[in-house]
Amino acid sequence: MRVADLPLAPEHVEHFEREGIEELYPPQAAAVEAGVCDGDNVVAAVPTASGKTFVAELALLTADGPGLYVCPLRALAREKFEEFDRLPGVDAGISTGDYDSAASELAGNDIVVATSEKVDSAIRNGAGWVDDLACVVVDEVHLLGAAGRGPTLEVTLATLRRRTPAVQIVALSATVDNPEDIADWLDAELVESTWRPxxxxxxxxxxxxxEFDDGTTLSVPVDADDPSTDADTEVTAALVRGAVEDGGQALAFVSSRREAEALAERLRDERLADAVDTADSTSDAASVAEELREAGGTETGSRLAEAADRGVAFHHAGLSSDQRALVERAFRERRLAVICATPTLAAGVNVPARRVVVRDQQRYTGEGTEWLPVLEVHQMCGRAGRPHLDPYGEAVLVADDEDGREALWNRYVTADPERVESKLRDRAALRTHTLALVATGFAGSQAAVLDALSGTFYASRTANPDLGGAVGDAIASLIDDGMLEAGEGKAKGSAGGNGGTGDTGSGIEATDLGAQVSRQYVTPETGVRIVERLEAVAGMNDADVTELTAFEVICDTPDMVDTYLGNAERAEIYQFARAHSAELTTGMTDAEDFEGWLESVKTARILSEWVDGASVEELVAAYRIGPGDLESRIERAEWLLGAAEALADVVGVSMPTLSSARAKL
Ligand code: ADP
Incomplete structure (x- = not known):
């Protein structure tokens, strides 16, 4: 099937031909046959690099109105936005600052790229553009199975479909075990393929x-007699070196940030920079190092630049988003030979390599180690093989011995990935979405909430969904928390009752507090915690209410990221909390979860030093966090301080340091 034969405008055909897309890949042709250009719902479960973006573009360009592309990761959203914006005659918009609320500026775009949280927030805030959509493309739809984000995705899609029943849904998935269940839910045609370019x-x-699954073997002898080295690391180094000497690039996956940096350090001696096959000799590893040095002066940054100088980079969540983006781009441009990464890169942006080495297949949790999910390891392996550059891709899992080989073979090589199962039954998820459905006027009684949830993946997967009890509990707890109350059965809310069923069962509506919690996009639990602290602030001396107080109000909530508190630091943070006890809303003996509270005091301290003028370098060194950790906390603090201000208004507490702290972030 040729691009020229598709129902596309001539300038779009030319655009794709310029990008090297003339003949459709088999899964793309199957998606066209399934009706992707005819407004039909389609689920495509296909491997990485099999051309899913083109399928999305076909749906968006042939739709009879504006389109939405829902994407889980911000880095990925940016990449797609830039790609859509290059389409001739198309105005693309992007909305990924997950947590801000105004989204009206997106009306008028042909294609909007957004995270599911952002779409959910736009619905809660009554943004009109969500009702005008003709087509919604959902990328990485298998994330339906992820706790927290999954329920948001399924409730958002169910709501969009109910509000605009004619909307076309195109869902793109990694190869999972039960894509037919997702297709069933979405009344979609399923395109399933294992074809790869x-x-x-x-x-x-x-x-x-x-030993490879095609029956071939590759000898990689290593001299691991030296007790100062770790055998798995030596194997990894040899595999990486082999790929690079062969003109390829490699990705090595390890379990932690520390391991990623240590492996990059170990690979420094391999002289990989000399072997990097750069497309352009003026733009080599040394220039990447230079760019990384310019991007920021933290200690992590200098170590990264030093490694990049030798053709090696590390990649993990502790890096700032600029550093990560630079590493990803340089690798794509073949100015780096190797990235040593934590598993987060597996689901991330497009960074194909000749060879992928999965050195560690387990990760640490709070309690110990656990095996990585099969889907995650398959996604890592799927990164191998760069179209047009590599004759083939290779993925290698490193085992300790023959027994280990058999175990890994059974667990990952021949195994099917996990099934995607809904996480909607989770109490916190149900509280969040029940409140949102009532606050937006979409549901005005328990029966109407259940009716709204009947369009979810959960309901379609469960013969007798029986969410009644769980939703009843969610409603009762939200009434206890002062967020819902008995009412007319038609809640007030910015969406103005749009889509409400107006049933006459015992009515519920959102209180001002509940409406504000929903609109600010914080979880009900975060709302409860913030309100409790604001009430404590009302009893404090004005002089004691500082910016540190403002940060403490927002840091001990589930919507703020935890900051690790090591044993060595614990005593110091304890002393800090004592010394500042007058400024803190929680007494040293009052915290229900003392350790959790102490961690949040650490976060609050970091943020208050930041607004007092401490540099990234100083904070990174003093608190042993990465620049990326600081970045994510600042961003969340900005959102949560805004939410706290809105809630302070509702509960009638005056706390000017919330806005002064926010202004200084
Ligand atoms: P993924 O399925 O991982 O989202 P992409 O959509 O990013 O994959 O496609 C991977 C690469 O393949 C891109 O560089 C894209 O331009 C190219 N590509 C997609 N479809 C075709 C095609 N039909 N012919 C040639 N190249 C294609």
Whole structure:
């Protein structure tokens, strides 16, 4: 099937041909046959790099009105936005600052790229553009199975479909075990394929050789007698070196940030920079190092630049978003030979490599180690093989010995990925979405909430969904928290009752507090905690209410990220809390979860030093966090301080330091 034969405008056909897309890949042709250009719902479960973006573009360009592209990650959203914005005659918009509320500026775009949280927030805030959509494309739809984000995605899609029943839904998924369930839910045609533009072989290394699933073997002897080295690391180094000497690039996955940096350090001696096959000799590894040095002066940044100088980078959530973006781009431009990464890169942006080495297949949790999900390891492996550059891609899992080889083979090489299952039954998720449905006027009784949830993935997957009890509990707890109350059965809310069923069962409506919690996009639990602290502030001396107080109000909430508190630091933070006890809303003996509270005091302290003028370098060094950790906390603080201001208004507490702290972030 040729692009020229599709129902596209001539300038779009030319655009795709210029990008090298003339003949459709088989999964793309299957999506066209399934009706992606005819307004039909389609679920495509296909491997990485099989051309999902083009399928999305076909749906968006042939739709009879504005389109929405829902994407889980912000870095990815940016990439897609830039791609859509290049389409001739198309105005694209992007909305990814997950937590701000105004979204009216997006009306008038042909294509909006947004995270599911942002779409959910836009619905809660009554943004009109969501009702005008003709087509919604959902990328990485298998994230339906992720706690927290999954329920948001399924409730948002159910709401969009109910508000605009004719909207076309195109869902793109990694290869999962039950894509037919997702297709069933969305009344969609399923396109399932394992076709890849570049062949992939997957194998396990043990006893000096890789055995691949295509029956071939590769000898990789290592001298691991030296007790100062770790055998798995030496194998990884040898596999990486082999790929680079062969003119390829490699990705190495390890379990933690520390391991990623240590591996990059170990690879420095491999002289990989000399072997990097740069497309342009003026733009080499040294220039990447230079750009990284210019991007920021933290200690992490200098270590990263030093490694990049030798053709190696590390990549993890502790890096700032600029640093991560620079590393990803340089790797795509083949100015780096290797990235040593934590598993987060697996689901991230497009960084294909000749060879992927999965050195660690387990990760640490609070309590110990656990095996990585099969889907995640498959996504890592799927990164191998760069179209047009590599004859094939190779993914290698590193095992300790023959027993380990068999175990990894069974667990990951021949195994199917996990099934995608709904996480909507979770109490926190149900509270959040019940409140939102009532506050937006979409549901005015328990029966109407249940009716709204009947369009979710959860309901379609469960023969007898029986959410009644769980939703009843959610409503009762929200009434206890002062967010819902008995009412007319038609809640007030910015969406003006749009889509409400107006049933006459025992009515509920959102209180001002509940409406504001929903609109500010914080979880009900965060709302409760903030209100409790604001009430404590009302009893404090004005002089004691500082910006540190403002940060404490927002940091001990589920919507703020936890900051790790090591043993060595604990005593110091304890002393800090004592010294500042007059400024804190929680007494040293009052915290229900003392350790959790102490961690939040650490976060509050970091943020208050930041607004007092401390530099990124100073904070990174003093608190042993990465620049990326600081960045994410600042961003959340900005959102949560705004939410706290709105809630302070509702409960009638005056706290000027909320806005002064926010202004200084
Ligand atoms: P993914 O499925 O991982 O989202 P992409 O949509 O990013 O994959 O596509 C991977 C690469 O393949 C892109 O560089 C894209 O331009 C290219 N591509 C997609 N479809 C075709 C095609 N039909 N012919 C040639 N190249 C294609």
């Amino acid at each position: 570049v062949d992939l072989r997957v194998g396990v290394h043990a006893a000096d050789a890789v």
